[in-house]
Amino acid sequence: MTKTDDLPKDHGPSGGWGSLKGISRIFGESVPSPAVLDTLRRQNKPGGFMCSSCAWPKPANYHPFEFCENGAKMTLWESTSARCTPNDLGKHSLEELRGWSDHELEKTGRLTAPMRFDHGTGRYVETGWDEAIAGIAEVLATLPKEEVVFYSSGHAGLEASYLWALVARLYGNNNLPQSSNMCHETTSVGLTQVIGSPVGTVVWEDLEETDCFFFFGQNPGTNSPRFLHPLKYAKQRGARIVTFNPVREQGLVSFVDPQDPVEMATGRETIISDQYHQLKAGSDIAAILGLCKAVIEADDAGRDVIDHAFLAEHCNGFDGFMDFARETTWAAICAETGLSEVALRDAAEIYMTSEKVIGVYGMGLTQHAHGSWNIGMLTNLLLLRGNIGKTGAGMCPVRGHSNVQGQRTVGIAEKTKLVPMDRLRDLFGFEPPEKDGMHVVDAAEAMTEGRLSAMLCLGGNLVRALPERDRIEAAWEKLPLTVMISTKLNRSHLFPGRNAWILPCLARSEEDMQESGNQWITIEDSFSCIHGSQGRRTPASRQLRSELEITALLGKAIAGLTDRLRWDEWIADYGRVRDLIEATYPEDFRDFNARMNEPGGFWRGNPAHDRVWKTESGKAEFTIPDKLNAMDFDDEPGRYRLLTMRSNDQFNTTIYGYSDRFRGIEGTRDVLLMNAADMEEAGLSHGDRVALVADGGIAARLGGLEVVTFELPRGTVGSYYPECNVLVPIGHHDRLSKTPASKSVAVRIEREV
Numbered sequence: 132m133t134k135t136d137d138l139p140k141d142h143g144p145s146g147g148w149g150s151l152k153g154i155s156r157i158f159g160e161s162v163p164s165p166a167v168l169d170t171l172r173r174q175n176k177p178g179g180f181m182c183s184s185c186a187w188p189k190p191a192n193y194h195p196f197e198f199c200e201n202g203a204k205m206t207l208w209e210s211t212s213a214r215c216t217p218n219d220l221g222k223h224s225l226e227e228l229r230g231w232s233d234h235e236l237e238k239t240g241r242l243t244a245p246m247r248f249d250h251g252t253g254r255y256v257e258t259g260w261d262e263a264i265a266g267i268a269e270v271l272a273t274l275p276k277e278e279v280v281f282y283s284s285g286h287a288g289l290e291a292s293y294l295w296a297l298v299a300r301l302y303g304n305n306n307l308p309q310s311s312n313m314c315h316e317t318t319s320v321g322l323t324q325v326i327g328s329p330v331g332t333v334v335w336e337d338l339e340e341t342d343c344f345f346f347f348g349q350n351p352g353t354n355s356p357r358f359l360h361p362l363k364y365a366k367q368r369g370a371r372i373v374t375f376n377p378v379r380e381q382g383l384v385s386f387v388d389p390q391d392p393v394e395m396a397t398g399r400e401t402i403i404s405d406q407y408h409q410l411k412a413g414s415d416i417a418a419i420l421g422l423c424k425a426v427i428e429a430d431d432a433g434r435d436v437i438d439h440a441f442l443a444e445h446c447n448g449f450d451g452f453m454d455f456a457r458e459t460t461w462a463a464i465c466a467e468t469g470l471s472e473v474a475l476r477d478a479a480e481i482y483m484t485s486e487k488v489i490g491v492y493g494m495g496l497t498q499h500a501h502g503s504w505n506i507g508m509l510t511n512l513l514l515l516r517g518n519i520g521k522t523g524a525g526m527c528p529v530r531g532h533s534n535v536q537g538q539r540t541v542g543i544a545e546k547t548k549l550v551p552m553d554r555l556r557d558l559f560g561f562e563p564p565e566k567d568g569m570h571v572v573d574a575a576e577a578m579t580e581g582r583l584s585a586m587l588c589l590g591g592n593l594v595r596a597l598p599e600r601d602r603i604e605a606a607w608e609k610l611p612l613t614v615m616i617s618t619k620l621n622r623s624h625l626f627p628g629r630n631a632w633i634l635p636c637l638a639r640s641e642e643d644m645q646e647s648g649n650q651w652i653t654i655e656d657s658f659s660c661i662h663g664s665q666g667r668r669t670p671a672s673r674q675l676r677s678e679l680e681i682t683a684l685l686g687k688a689i690a691g692l693t694d695r696l697r698w699d700e701w702i703a704d705y706g707r708v709r710d711l712i713e714a715t716y717p718e719d720f721r722d723f724n725a726r727m728n729e730p731g732g733f734w735r736g737n738p739a740h741d742r743v744w745k746t747e748s749g750k751a752e753f754t755i756p757d758k759l760n761a762m763d764f765d766d767e768p769g770r771y772r773l774l775t776m777r778s779n780d781q782f783n784t785t786i787y788g789y790s791d792r793f794r795g796i797e798g799t800r801d802v803l804l805m806n807a808a809d810m811e812e813a814g815l816s817h818g819d820r821v822a823l824v825a826d827g828g829i830a831a832r833l834g835g836l837e838v839v840t841f842e843l844p845r846g847t848v849g850s851y852y853p854e855c856n857v858l859v860p861i862g863h864h865d866r867l868s869k870t871p872a873s874k875s876v877a878v879r880i881e882r883e884v
């Protein structure tokens with residue numbers, strides 16, 4: 132175990148002046164258009180616009196500046212004054228553009244006009260909206276319906292997303308994979324199995340009441356920096372924080388609040404983690420089992436630390452689980468995690484002496500071959516002391532994109548059982564398709580096997596976000612149809628299908644003027660609260676259309692106008708789409724239009740929060756994993772566990788720049804982070820050039836990496852996503868939910884000259 136006090140503070144606390152420098156650098160690089168400061172002032176406030184970066188909740192009692200370093204970067208990045216016009220794009224061949232980095236591609240600026248790929252000249256050319264929509268509908272009419280996929284990345288608002296799902300079903304399938312298939316699908320499936328809820332149980336009040344957080348594989352300093360404020364207040368109240376993460380993440384070590392003038396002037400920082408346990412990647416099952424074992428042993432020895440009444444009333448399977456924990460040896464747990472028994476008992480002591488505990492997790496738990504068992508084990512830990520369904524306690528998966536959770540709530544789902552099809556039938560007068568659709572991994576496999584005809588993407592950059600990039604790129608450009616609804620140029624645009632369009636859309640901070648005025652859209656945050664959002668900025672180009680309008684135009688071209696499919700009226704007033712959402716999901720969206728601007732958002736409720744378990748048994752389930760780690764390969768000499776990381780200067784495949792200041796890595800992303808003892812054993816020195824070679828059944832290599840000595844557990848190495856996606860096999864994913872296992876990829880290291 133490393134205690135936070137003992138850790139070197141070489142890269143300074145999170146937040147502080149570094150975060151302001153980070154923002155101002157993007158301000159310089161992206162050359163935002165005027166009035167952007169006004170936009171930032173309205174960010175994440177009732178009556179304002181909701182940041183399109185992460186899904187962290189927006190509090191009712193907001194700060195004067197309710198945005199973080201990375202939210203500001205996102206807004207500045209989309210408010211750039213640079214433009215990528217068809218003319219500019221037409222100056223470059225695809226070959227040439229494929230040599231550009233992700234950063235260079237997006238830096239060309241906002242897309243301004245619809246484009247079609249002209250295979251004759253090998254260039255994108257401008258086209259009109261009517262022509263583009265008619266062209267797409269014409270191709271769609273010729274394709275096998277089950278071979279067309281309607282992907283969405285978690286950006287678009289509830290209204291556009293609801294219609295997107297409707298369009299897919301009217302077209303004739305449930306092929307509605309979403310970015311969460313690569314992200315928190317493990318939560319949607321795994322958490323549902325054990326507590327009957329696909330989403331977290333915690334709400335804002337719980338953050339204010341809790342006396343302890345346990346963090347597993349979530350990095351708030353970079354990925355949800357506004358979370359650092361409630362963590363700071365919790366620490367000031369005396370709450371404790373324990374972190375399990377192979378990487379020492381600065382945001383979980385200490386924080387200087389950029390919104391606090393005294394802290395900024397004095398540099399006074401809040402120490403975040405009381406204990407920081409750098410376990411081996413993929414070993415959380417064993418680590419959490421160790422915590423459970425310590426609790427069970429203490430209870431067996433007469434300390435009353437298990438909530439037996441709660442278990443008896445609410446849970447299934449605890450006797451079997453407790454025996455399993457008793458029988459598993461400390462030696463096995465320590466060997467698996469690389470942590471000592473003392474360290475795990477220390478952490479368990481904090482757990483046992485806290486009355487209200489929140490379990491926080493992110494990609495460090497979900498992106499493993501047995502990610503669902505990780506979630507099951509964390510649930511076991513919380514259940515032992517009744518830490519789900521009481522104030523100040525609960526499960527807190529931290530979601531990714533700003534509306535990734537909400538899109539699922541309003542029908543973007545490939546599984547038919549998740550959608551009230553009978554209501555859709557009644558509302559729109561059609562027979563919704565009955566067959567389950569494709570998950571993103573199914574789609575990727577079908578694509579590489581030539582069984583897919585079209586990819587329509589509502590946002591995102593799937594070519595870059597998916598595993599096995601080389602195979603995906605080759606397969607993508609063979610598709611009969613590709614359609615990308617995007618704000619900026621990205622690598623997915625550079626592999627146009629036989630018929631290909633780019634449809635440029637408004638960004639969330641921009642005015643969306645329709646017949647009834649400037650439109651509101653809504654999003655759902657990680658705590659299941661719904662917020663209205665209205666953009667006010669002048670759109671980047673007069674030719675941009677909103678995501679809702681583009682979706683509705685496609686729907687109209689595919690299914691026609693009828694007395695129940697009132698596409699034009701929906702475009703004219705998004706409030707009518709909210710009425711449809713309310714009619715489809717009355718329990719979640721009561722008085723939707725009236726309530727959407729409530730401060731803090733309106734909560735759509737969660738039965739598990741009130742100890743109502745929507746599982747098959749009607750109880751919360753304890754689970755016993757088949758093995759003590761979440762991986763699908765064994766350690767071998769020369770084989771490493773690669774975890775693919777996000778830097779502090781990116782939002783997924785959008786690379787703002789090359790400064791990962793919390794980790795002290797500047798000016799490059801081509802690095803391999805490695806433990807000093809591992810380096811010595813492999814005969815490598817800091818600064819050496821190496822390649823990573825996939826060691827999991829595919830032939831793939833990523834060269835040109837510089838070795839950086841880093842404090843990591845032995846056998847675990849780190850390098851950046853999305854660059855590493857060449858190395859991840861498509862079949863390497865969570866067994867239950869198919870979430871790609873991007874946090875434990877088997878690799879070997881080869882020296883380069």
Ligand SMILES: Nc1nc2c(c(=O)[nH]1)N[C@H]1C(S)=C(S)[C@@H](COP(=O)(O)OP(=O)(O)OC[C@H]3O[C@@H](n4cnc5c(=O)[nH]c(N)nc54)[C@H](O)[C@@H]3O)O[C@H]1N2
Binds near residue numbers: 314496
């Ligand atoms: N600025 C910024 N914000 C973002 C994003 C972004 O790219 N940039 N992406 C958004 C999206 S879509 C998402 S899903 C979220 C992602 O946010 P996070 O869930 O925080 O995702 P990551 O940064 O990929 O990884 C989380 C942490 O898991 C740790 N980890 C890796 N392997 C293991 C393991 O085996 N066990 C444990 N305990 N920890 C492990 C890593 O060291 C890292 O600190 O953030 C969202 N917000």
Ligand SMILES: Nc1nc2c(c(=O)[nH]1)N[C@H]1C(S)=C(S)[C@@H](COP(=O)(O)OP(=O)(O)OC[C@H]3O[C@@H](n4cnc5c(=O)[nH]c(N)nc54)[C@H](O)[C@@H]3O)O[C@H]1N2
Binds near residue numbers: 637859
């Ligand atoms: N190895 C590895 N792979 C991973 C991960 C990992 O940790 N490691 N993380 C996974 C995760 S958690 C996720 S969520 C996925 C992300 O996968 P995606 O969601 O597909 O990718 P993004 O990078 O978020 O998409 C960026 C693009 O979205 C478009 N865009 C931005 N804003 C808007 C908007 O407002 N509207 C529209 N229509 N388009 C917009 C821009 O064109 C931009 O280029 O990647 C996954 N892949």
Ligand SMILES: [Mo]
Binds near residue numbers: 530532
């Ligand atoms: Mo994500």
